[in-house]
Amino acid sequence: MGTDGEKSGEQQRTRKGVIKKGGEKGDSWLSGLTRRELLQESGGRMVKLALAGLLLWLHVRSSEAKTSVTLRPPGALPEKEFLGACLRCGLCVRACPYNTLELADVGNGVATGTPFFRARNIPCEMCQDIPCVKACPSGALNPSLQDITKARMGLAVLADQENCLAFLGMRCEVCFQVCPVMQKAIRLEMRPNTRSGSHALFLPVVDSAHCTGCGKCEKGCVLTEAAIRVFPRELVKGELGSHYRLGWKEKEKAGAPLVPELMHFPVRRPGE
Amino acid sequence: MLTPHHSATEPQRAWWRFYQWLFWRRLSQMLVLLLFLLGPWAGIWIIQGNLSASLILETLPMTDLLLFAQVVAAQGVPALQVALGVLLVVGVYGVLGGRFFCAWVCPVNMVTDLASWLRRRMGITKGWRGSRSIRFGVLVLVLLLAAGSGTLLWEWINPVALLHRGVIFGLWLGLLVVLGIFFFDLLVSPHGWCGRLCPTGAAYSLLSHVSLLRVDAARREVCTDCRECYKVCPEPQVIDLPLRGAERGIGPTITDVQCTNCGRCIDVCPEDVYQFAFHLPNKSRVAL
Numbered sequence: 111m112g113t114d115g116e117k118s119g120e121q122q123r124t125r126k127g128v129i130k131k132g133g134e135k136g137d138s139w140l141s142g143l144t145r146r147e148l149l150q151e152s153g154g155r156m157v158k159l160a161l162a163g164l165l166l167w168l169h170v171r172s173s174e175a176k177t178s179v180t181l182r183p184p185g186a187l188p189e190k191e192f193l194g195a196c197l198r199c200g201l202c203v204r205a206c207p208y209n210t211l212e213l214a215d216v217g218n219g220v221a222t223g224t225p226f227f228r229a230r231n232i233p234c235e236m237c238q239d240i241p242c243v244k245a246c247p248s249g250a251l252n253p254s255l256q257d258i259t260k261a262r263m264g265l266a267v268l269a270d271q272e273n274c275l276a277f278l279g280m281r282c283e284v285c286f287q288v289c290p291v292m293q294k295a296i297r298l299e300m301r302p303n304t305r306s307g308s309h310a311l312f313l314p315v316v317d318s319a320h321c322t323g324c325g326k327c328e329k330g331c332v333l334t335e336a337a338i339r340v341f342p343r344e345l346v347k348g349e350l351g352s353h354y355r356l357g358w359k360e361k362e363k364a365g366a367p368l369v370p371e372l373m374h375f376p377v378r379r380p381g382e
Numbered sequence: 383m384l385t386p387h388h389s390a391t392e393p394q395r396a397w398w399r400f401y402q403w404l405f406w407r408r409l410s411q412m413l414v415l416l417l418f419l420l421g422p423w424a425g426i427w428i429i430q431g432n433l434s435a436s437l438i439l440e441t442l443p444m445t446d447l448l449l450f451a452q453v454v455a456a457q458g459v460p461a462l463q464v465a466l467g468v469l470l471v472v473g474v475y476g477v478l479g480g481r482f483f484c485a486w487v488c489p490v491n492m493v494t495d496l497a498s499w500l501r502r503r504m505g506i507t508k509g510w511r512g513s514r515s516i517r518f519g520v521l522v523l524v525l526l527l528a529a530g531s532g533t534l535l536w537e538w539i540n541p542v543a544l545l546h547r548g549v550i551f552g553l554w555l556g557l558l559v560v561l562g563i564f565f566f567d568l569l570v571s572p573h574g575w576c577g578r579l580c581p582t583g584a585a586y587s588l589l590s591h592v593s594l595l596r597v598d599a600a601r602r603e604v605c606t607d608c609r610e611c612y613k614v615c616p617e618p619q620v621i622d623l624p625l626r627g628a629e630r631g632i633g634p635t636i637t638d639v640q641c642t643n644c645g646r647c648i649d650v651c652p653e654d655v656y657q658f659a660f661h662l663p664n665k666s667r668v669a670l
Contacts, residue, residue, distance in 0.1 A: 199435035
């Protein structure tokens, strides 16, 4: 290394000499003209071009990302608040014993560095002690979540009723069997099989009041592409108008009909 | 480039003395990376997380200063662990120099140092030399974005976080931003990122107002104006007053907050003008 140093030292002295003769600032036309000019003149343009290409590619990549839905870890604050609180430190990712959680890379479709999981890839195993929430230093994963069955990471939706084996009349029931909140989050409802006319369908039905969005059903679905899928709740959950009242529920609450008995009009038939 | 010229009066220093602090600095940068990588690579979890926020031995939290400021701007009151974490960081860099982070810890430094080394090597002198105060504008902008959006918008592209997190968590696409910075520094602007734009460095530089570790131009009277230090210094404007201000009654200590305490000037000075020194609050100096 010593000899290298000596050599380049000499080179530098010559360079200095040239610069002293030529001008104050070491103007570039005095030495190494072509290389520098090439780099400096076309360099900026090349960088800009490369940037444009890169942006395009990233855009394409991020639109590809929409094919797999990204879900937040248990206890995550509402998305906007989450993005204001999450430090992108990855401690939740490290705490997850099943490698469910990943940190988003550029083009994953979620804010870079924030944690997410893909149900079809590795679903949440719903640890009783919720280590990811415990590891979160910022409260972006809300520490008030103590009971993992209260987590709302997403909502399972039987998205494809045309290909779901249960709808085709088979006793698949895998999503029902793997659901950690079995009988509550997913239950089977019996319907007549109108195709055969003499069998029953056992249809998986998701109850949004109990589904945690863990994604075990989506992971378990035996189809090539899952028929049941977990989505972020705000994407799929409808909401009644706040002024809507369900008559039968109001009746239950009041213990009696809210309107007086119906009036009975005499029945008149033609010819009477 | 970095090679010293030899003065006739001084005995020649051993070659490694010209790379001493550079060596320790690279070692420090590597060690920080290695400490973070020991977990995912070898299962030895001395420190978890990344430079944005981390946890030492599962007890001691650390939070990046700029990230902390963004969380406060976006959310108001930060979580306890986040606030405790920034205390330790402020304490460490408050002593060692705010921008000690930039030179001794930040992984982007290796990238931009490479760019500026290549610049010298290839003799590229042209380039945009925007004001070195732009970074404070960027800092304000980042905080305004956080306050306005309620989210940490800057963290989408923050190259410091992208590089460190990218290496530790294997997120390689984010490194494209870092590649962009390399070419920006190489072809567009000398010391463009670390020296003019980076809001992380700007935030840490604010701690330098109180920090104790400084570089002293202690033997400035023997300076031969060879300008070797100016050539390697990532923030050469900090050198001027302490080195040449003797007649104007200016002390030899580099007190400008943008000095990164990288110690490269100490390395390259053939006259041994510079040295590290602790400046205690009672104005006494302890040379290292």
